[in-house]
Amino acid sequence: TKWVYSFGDGTAEGQADMRNLLGGKGANLAEMSNIGLPVPPGFTVTTEVCTHYYANEKSYPGELSGQVDEALAKIEDIVGAKFGDTANPLLVSVRSGARASMPGMMDTVLNLGLNDETVEGLAVKSGDARFAYDSYRRFIQMYSNVVLEVEHHLFEELLENKKEEVGAVLDTDLTADDLKALLADYKKLVRDELDEDFPQDPKEQLWGAVGAVFSSWMTHRAVVYRKLHKIPEEWGTAVNVQAMVFGNMGDDCATGVAFTRDPSTGENIFYGEYLVNAQGEDVVAGIRTPQLLTIAAKEGQGSDLPAMEEVMPEVFNQLNDVRLKLERHYVDMQDIEFTVQQGKLFMLQTRNGKRTSQAAIKIACDMVTEGLISQEQAVMRIEPQSLDQILHPRLDPSAERKVIAKGLPASPGAASGIVVFTADDAERRANDGEKVMMVRIETSPEDIHGMHAAQGILTTRGGMTSHAAVVARGMGRPCVSGAGSIQVDYKAKTFTVSGVTVKEGDWITIDGGSGEIMLGQVPTVQPELSGDFGRIMEWADGARRLKVRANAETPEDAATARNFGAEGIGLCRTEHMFFEGDRIVAMREMILAEDEDGRRKALAKILPMQKADFVELFKIMAGLPVTVRLLDPPLHEFLPREKADFDQLAQDLGVPAEKIQQRAAQLHEFNPMLGHRGCRLLNSYPEICEMQARAIFEAAIQVGEETGDQPVCEVMVPLVGIQKELELMRAVIERVAEDVERETGKKPVYQIGTMIELPRAALRATTIAEAAEFFSFGTNDLTQTTFGLSRDDATSFLGSYEKRGILKHDPFATLDKEGVGELIEIAAERGRKTRPGIKLGICGEHGGDPASIDFCEETGLDYVSCSPFRVPIARLAAAQASI
Ligand code: ADP
Ligand code: MG
Ligand code: MG
Numbered sequence: 001t002k003w004v005y006s007f008g009d010g011t012a013e014g015q016a017d018m019r020n021l022l023g024g025k026g027a028n029l030a031e032m033s034n035i036g037l038p039v040p041p042g043f044t045v046t047t048e049v050c051t052h053y054y055a056n057e058k059s060y061p062g063e064l065s066g067q068v069d070e071a072l073a074k075i076e077d078i079v080g081a082k083f084g085d086t087a088n089p090l091l092v093s094v095r096s097g098a099r100a101s102m103p104g105m106m107d108t109v110l111n112l113g114l115n116d117e118t119v120e121g122l123a124v125k126s127g128d129a130r131f132a133y134d135s136y137r138r139f140i141q142m143y144s145n146v147v148l149e150v151e152h153h154l155f156e157e158l159l160e161n162k163k164e165e166v167g168a169v170l171d172t173d174l175t176a177d178d179l180k181a182l183l184a185d186y187k188k189l190v191r192d193e194l195d196e197d198f199p200q201d202p203k204e205q206l207w208g209a210v211g212a213v214f215s216s217w218m219t220h221r222a223v224v225y226r227k228l229h230k231i232p233e234e235w236g237t238a239v240n241v242q243a244m245v246f247g248n249m250g251d252d253c254a255t256g257v258a259f260t261r262d263p264s265t266g267e268n269i270f271y272g273e274y275l276v277n278a279q280g281e282d283v284v285a286g287i288r289t290p291q292l293l294t295i296a297a298k299e300g301q302g303s304d305l306p307a308m309e310e311v312m313p314e315v316f317n318q319l320n321d322v323r324l325k326l327e328r329h330y331v332d333m334q335d336i337e338f339t340v341q342q343g344k345l346f347m348l349q350t351r352n353g354k355r356t357s358q359a360a361i362k363i364a365c366d367m368v369t370e371g372l373i374s375q376e377q378a379v380m381r382i383e384p385q386s387l388d389q390i391l392h393p394r395l396d397p398s399a400e401r402k403v404i405a406k407g408l409p410a411s412p413g414a415a416s417g418i419v420v421f422t423a424d425d426a427e428r429r430a431n432d433g434e435k436v437m438m439v440r441i442e443t444s445p446e447d448i449h450g451m452h453a454a455q456g457i458l459t460t461r462g463g464m465t466s467h468a469a470v471v472a473r474g475m476g477r478p479c480v481s482g483a484g485s486i487q488v489d490y491k492a493k494t495f496t497v498s499g500v501t502v503k504e505g506d507w508i509t510i511d512g513g514s515g516e517i518m519l520g521q522v523p524t525v526q527p528e529l530s531g532d533f534g535r536i537m538e539w540a541d542g543a544r545r546l547k548v549r550a551n552a553e554t555p556e557d558a559a560t561a562r563n564f565g566a567e568g569i570g571l572c573r574t575e576h577m578f579f580e581g582d583r584i585v586a587m588r589e590m591i592l593a594e595d596e597d598g599r600r601k602a603l604a605k606i607l608p609m610q611k612a613d614f615v616e617l618f619k620i621m622a623g624l625p626v627t628v629r630l631l632d633p634p635l636h637e638f639l640p641r642e643k644a645d646f647d648q649l650a651q652d653l654g655v656p657a658e659k660i661q662q663r664a665a666q667l668h669e670f671n672p673m674l675g676h677r678g679c680r681l682l683n684s685y686p687e688i689c690e691m692q693a694r695a696i697f698e699a700a701i702q703v704g705e706e707t708g709d710q711p712v713c714e715v716m717v718p719l720v721g722i723q724k725e726l727e728l729m730r731a732v733i734e735r736v737a738e739d740v741e742r743e744t745g746k747k748p749v750y751q752i753g754t755m756i757e758l759p760r761a762a763l764r765a766t767t768i769a770e771a772a773e774f775f776s777f778g779t780n781d782l783t784q785t786t787f788g789l790s791r792d793d794a795t796s797f798l799g800s801y802e803k804r805g806i807l808k809h810d811p812f813a814t815l816d817k818e819g820v821g822e823l824i825e826i827a828a829e830r831g832r833k834t835r836p837g838i839k840l841g842i843c844g845e846h847g848g849d850p851a852s853i854d855f856c857e858e859t860g861l862d863y864v865s866c867s868p869f870r871v872p873i874a875r876l877a878a879a880q881a882s883i
Contacts, residue, residue: 570865
């Protein structure tokens, strides 16, 4: 078996599509080498070795060591140096690389191959003793930390001591002799900690590092991350061993990271950061403030530090060429890592870059314009969920702002929250229903749960590519990073900036688009849907079959829905209209009435209000279909809960408070979800159905007269389980329609349908369809009733069900295709048999969930209906489902 794949010198044994075998990093190093980019030579130990390692009591295949030796010899040939040679030593890095990039894996070890002898060789060969000792120092520190597990800070302390002792400010102020002395301290530290000397044999070092990569596959952090992201354990990780190039050999050296386009805005400009005379992850680690690549970016951010374009223009141009070549080759925006050694450029990594959804849209559109991808490809490139980000509010431009500091605009969107300083506090207070803003000096993978719980994230250190920035963009959380003027005091739980002290629990607002940090809660406004967004949506609309409607009852929601491209209202929950203003009083009067007459009197008060609501709604929807659901919840939901409210109501209605309490007690249900609600209630009190039908028809006719365009209303009867329930209501509605026609001389245009939200309704769809012109799958209730699971009580154990793999996902968030889905399929099929062409739709949370929308497409439903803000997500998901 071939366990090792070499790359370098313009060729490679692997290539980009071998990511499963070589891991993402290894496959792309091979690919870059193949297309002639300057990649230091190296080799990849395959993921199959990892699998073998765990299947065979942590041992390697017999052929491995021979293949590694051969591959190492190839590197030696290309570089012209020998691993372990005291005069001319080859140094390598050892890098982990799973199929999907994965935090929690072993950190990269650089400068491997150095020991007390080779370091002298390196000093002579490079003519720079300081560089050689510094490299050895870094190596001992990294190797001891990631392979031997000696704590990092112990070395940092020794380094600080040494700096203090000789009066150095920066690491770079230490001389060769200082570093040499420090090396002795480092080695002594290792001996004290481990009772063993730091390994001097380069081969032993190499196999130690390789073993550490494989071991890191099973660390707690890696295991948790895999569970969270559903990465199978069998995948394993690869190990990359690569010849070192040095960004720390002087001022003609540098190291950096870049995106081929701006990952924040998507603009087609080169965006990156670099550090002169630095190595490895110095840029990301926030040790020094990184410098920008281009003059334009430098000026844009008002940075005083010179851009790479100015400092080393030739290398910059070369890097810019690589950028264009990579984009054309991968046909996507790339995230790259590079090092410059004595004026020569080396590429160390490339992968498809993470981006904000705003950037994703702009890049996809631009790439269509540039002829790189098709419109359909552009539509497929946008993660529907990610649209959430750009549909989020911005700061109200006219609002007053008290800006106290400015950092980098790391992830767009505006957010306010109360300040917390730890991830645990963020999570705890968010669970208590508070909006929190997580403030950290910098973040690490341990903070992810807090970042998730927070409205936004503010860090005082780190650039646009820092952990906080990258993770926040991925999550769609607004983030301002590197706000260096802010002093955080974790102990006191405060931060201070320009004379202002902000305490834990104080409100602040951040604008992740500008980097501004403000005191208090600044009001926000809804986003404008820019040109590129419109283009993607247009292409999506051209590709999709499913219609997309919105769940809306208020004029604002309806307007938002239309603005977002809804093609009608799929669910107007009329009961929401009963809570507003004095309507609730009339509603309560109706509920408390002794008899039908009393109820009719109260309903007569509600009728004009309800009619006015429908008039407004129909006008906003201007001819688009509107599905109005008749009263659904149990009556006691409308009664007051607090004693004071009972007394107030008694006063308003002029009845004794005890009477009201008595009625409330009467209406109490043990299991209201399965109780007297929906069409059961309407069948008990048909006058409610009558009033609502009248309000709908009168409103429709009025709007028809005013606008010349009578809306098509769909009257929907909820919670039907028995055909007769629907038939009786149908008779009432039809009678009202005739009455209205007689009174107005105009014929209402309408359809009558039902929700399918009980398993019995799905099973009896054949007969129910006789009385229904449309079905709307109310998948919230259908999920509850199919599982026999109350949504409100399920949270206590659904989480553990997911963790233990009993359920793959929360069935209230993503439709359970197997069970609930089968009922939908049955109902659709039987309904169509009775009434070919019966209109079928879905409303409820699932209508805005891409995976569920995919199912709706497969089942051939006519439309999905979701909350207004999810309409664009649904439009895009529907397009992707049919492409
Ligand atoms: P990560 O997966 O955390 O990004 P990498 O393996 O990419 O880790 O290594 C991190 C950094 O180490 C790289 O960006 C690069 O700067 C440096 N590095 C890795 N290998 C080499 C090498 N052979 N020569 C010089 N620098 C290297
Ligand atoms: Mg790393
Ligand atoms: Mg990397």
